[in-house]
Amino acid sequence: VTGMSGAAATRDGEGPAHSPPCSPSYDVTGKVMLLGDSGVGKTCFLIQFKDGAFLSGTFIATVGIDFRNKVVTVDGVRVKLQIWDTAGQERFRSVTHAYYRDAQALLLLYDITNKSSFDNIRAWLTEIHEYAQRDVVIMLLGNKADVSSERVIRSEDGETLAREYGVPFMETSAKTGMNVELAFLAIAKELKYRALWQPDGPSFQIRDFVESQKKRPSCCSVL
Numbered sequence: 746v747t748g749m750s751g752a753a754a755t756r757d758g759e760g761p762a763h764s765p766p767c768s769p770s771y772d773v774t775g776k777v778m779l780l781g782d783s784g785v786g787k788t789c790f791l792i793q794f795k796d797g798a799f800l801s802g803t804f805i806a807t808v809g810i811d812f813r814n815k816v817v818t819v820d821g822v823r824v825k826l827q828i829w830d831t832a833g834q835e836r837f838r839s840v841t842h843a844y845y846r847d848a849q850a851l852l853l854l855y856d857i858t859n860k861s862s863f864d865n866i867r868a869w870l871t872e873i874h875e876y877a878q879r880d881v882v883i884m885l886l887g888n889k890a891d892v893s894s895e896r897v898i899r900s901e902d903g904e905t906l907a908r909e910y911g912v913p914f915m916e917t918s919a920k921t922g923m924n925v926e927l928a929f930l931a932i933a934k935e936l937k938y939r940a941l942w943q944p945d946g947p948s949f950q951i952r953d954f955v956e957s958q959k960k961r962p963s964c965c966s967v968l
């Protein structure tokens with residue numbers, strides 16, 4: 746176990762009583778933070794992933810920070826994601842800065858119907874470079890892809906920005922669930938890969954994985 750990013754791998758050698766003695770199971774745990782301007786859909790994104798539900802109606806801004814756990818099984822390995830939902834409002838920034846250092850992965854969201862949330866992504870990335878671990882996994886997500894009539898940010902603009910920073914990108918919808926599980930699955934795979942890395946093991950590239958798996962909004966489907 747190299748623990749390259751600080752993702753923890755614990756060898757559960759003794760395992761439950763029914764485990765065959767020669768097939769140890771591993772648990773990997775990792776902290777993931779949701780970041781982005783207020784209103785981009787971070788809380789809804791987390792609730793869609795955790796509970797498979799969408800909170801519509803009145804928007805209640807997150808105050809401070811909150812977290813939920815969810816275990817994802819990737820290639821037979823259980824990865825426990827501790828997902829921190831942060832407040833996007835400026836006045837809570839000093840609270841959230843304190844949590845960056847511990848995070849192994851960051852999901853950075855903008856709203857495809859809100860130009861300033863996209864324009865602010867560069868400022869978020871500057872902040873990330875200042876406060877987060879150097880090898881933190883970052884993924885850029887253009888949320889609210891279901892609202893095609895109000896789209897102001899083209900998918901290509903998200904792709905271009907992500908390429909510039911060398912991070913994976915996809916458009917998502919916390920409302921329909923599009924690409925929500927995929928985003929967390931990709932993170933879980935990367936954390937597992939880093940925690941259980943072996944020199945002669947198979948390699949994993951999160952950007953290639955995302956590109957091969959992501960779904961496009963139906964308006965822009967290539968099929």
Ligand SMILES: Nc1nc2c(ncn2[C@@H]2O[C@H](COP(=O)(O)OP(=O)(O)OP(=O)(O)O)[C@@H](O)[C@H]2O)c(=O)[nH]1
Nearest residue numbers: 783784785786787788789806807833889918919920
């Ligand atoms: N159509 C649509 N609406 C969404 C989506 N995600 C979130 N919303 C709506 O956008 C509003 C803001 O969502 P939140 O999840 O509370 O936003 P947030 O980023 O957590 O905001 P802060 O807590 O202030 O940082 C709510 O009214 C949601 O119903 C989405 O994918 N599609």
